[in-house]
Amino acid sequence: MFRNEAMLQARFLHKNIVSIHAVSLAPLALALDLCSGGELRDFLSNKEVKYSWSLLLKIASDIAEGLRYLHSNNPRFVQCRMSCIFIYI
Numbered sequence: 001m002f003r004n005e006a007m008l009q010a011r012f013l014h015k016n017i018v019s020i021h022a023v024s025l026a027p028l029a030l031a032l033d034l035c036s037g038g039e040l041r042d043f044l045s046n047k048e049v050k051y052s053w054s055l056l057l058k059i060a061s062d063i064a065e066g067l068r069y070l071h072s073n074n075p076r077f078v079q080c081r082m083s084c085i086f087i088y089i
Contacts, residue, residue, distance in 0.1 A: 017066050021033070043089045059089070
């Protein structure tokens, strides 16, 4: 299952989709794009920072653009586990 998901994810080439650069099956590991902002949940829950509406709208727009790309593939890819823990900044 890990191998199949990694191969599926490796097909996606889009600026708003994290790319896989390498896969190891023993031990199980992925080399992904660096997303220095971390998970969206942690990013937004930082109470010490006030985010501008323009930044929040940009993030929402980037997420929608990435989802549109996933849904436009043939065969269509539907992300059933969409959550802020699977979105990286």
